Amino acid sequence: MRFLLAMAAALTVVAGTTRAGEVRIVAAENFYGGIAQAIGGNDVEVTSILSNPNQDPHEFTTSASTAKAVADADIVIYSGIDYDPWVDKLLGTGGKPDRTVICVASLIGAKPGDNPHIWYDPRTMPTLADKLVTVLTQRNPAKQFFYQVNAGEFKKAMDPVLVNIARLRASFQGTAVTATEPVFGYMADALGLKMLNYDFQVKIMNDTEPGAAETAAFEQSLRSKTAKMLFYNSQVTDPTTERLKGIARDSGIPVIGVTETQPPEYKSYTDWMQAELKAVEKGMKGAD
Ligand SMILES: [Zn+2]
Known part of the structure; x- marks a missing residue:
């Protein structure tokens, strides 16, 4: 393949x-x-x-x-x-x-x-x-x-993307979230979200093993529901990110799939961004 x-x-x-x-x-x-x-x-x-x-x-x-x-x-x-x-x-x-x-x-x-x-x-x-x-x-x-x-x-x-960002920011600004890898970081900033476990994410990006304490802190942010959402980068995965996704699901935390490259189902960058923002909104409304 x-x-x-x-x-x-x-x-x-x-x-x-x-x-x-x-x-x-x-x-x-x-x-x-x-x-x-x-x-x-x-x-x-x-x-x-x-x-x-x-x-x-x-x-x-x-x-x-x-x-x-x-x-x-x-x-x-x-x-x-x-x-x-x-x-x-x-x-x-x-x-x-x-x-x-x-x-x-x-x-x-x-x-x-x-x-x-x-x-x-x-x-x-x-x-x-x-x-x-x-x-x-x-x-x-x-x-x-x-x-x-x-x-x-x-x-x-x-x-419309900018209008959407402003609208979501007005509703969800300050909400703590986390991510397996920093791909969504700038959009999370634009939305006013508080990103947890950034150093861990950079290590996943660079294909280096996060430390035990960082991993434990990440898991805790999910289990305690301190993080209200997990951004999951489906293009940069390993057994650790898979496991964290499982913990998020078990803890009832919405998992938002995000990607590095523009997926083929979107005909433009703006369609792609709108789809991810829509998933964020759905996740936020589902989160408590
Ligand atoms: Zn990346």
């Missing part, structure tokens, strides 16, 4: 033959690729590297097809701050002389050591949309208005 998925990914990467003037964009993560497609329309051919919902992006390793995609790209978009260090390596091996590289972390001023899941910050994608307008306009000045309109459409689609 893994082999088949790898084959499918490889085919996606090599399949495109660009038309004259078409801009090749490689996005390290599929949610950035989705925005690039939305802004660039038919002027761009987008390849997203990380899109497999069953794969841990923190453990991704590159293949020859990934290297070729990056080498052939006109624009490379990646998250940065060690979320996708393989991109830095591939960028160092050459590429097109006029290539544009967009490091989203640099764009929004995130620093090494910050929670790297920056696309969960509701401010990130609108900033990237503006940057894409600038970068695409440099390559095709006649299309500036087209890119601006597309960016405007994206921001319009973000509006």
Whole structure:
């Protein structure tokens, strides 16, 4: 199965033959690729590297097809701050002389050591949309208005997400929650939630074993129902996270499934975020 998925990914990467003037964009993560497609329309051919919902992006390793995609790209978009260090390596091996590289972390001023899941910050994608307008306009000045309109459409689609965040924040601000891994962290901040067991989550993210005391404190936050909700990252799992999910269920704490990459059932970033916010609201209403 893994082999088949790898084959499918490889085919996606090599399949495109660009038309004259078409801009090749490689996005390290599929949610950035989705925005690039939305802004660039038919002027761009987008390849997203990380899109497999069953794969841990923190453990991704590159293949020859990934290297070729990056080498052939006109624009490379990646998250940065060690979320996708393989991109830095591939960028160092050459590429097109006029290539544009967009490091989203640099764009929004995130620093090494910050929670790297920056696309969960509701401010990130609108900033990237503006940057894409600038970068695409440099390559095709006649299309500036087209890119601006597309960016405007994206921001319009973000509006209900922001309204939803404000509404949920008004109701649930200050509620203590926890998570197996920090993927939802920035959205939890935007919602005003109080995140417990952060150091534990970072260790799971980095695939290091949390300490016994940290694990005990995590379990206690579930058993005592101090945490009102558990965010469960289904892409970064191990026996410890599985066990914590079981404890949450046994303790009657809502478990909210969250993912690193944009799942294929959502056609846009905003649909994906709305679905996760809906799950949060449902969980909060079910929590006591
Ligand atoms: Zn993660």
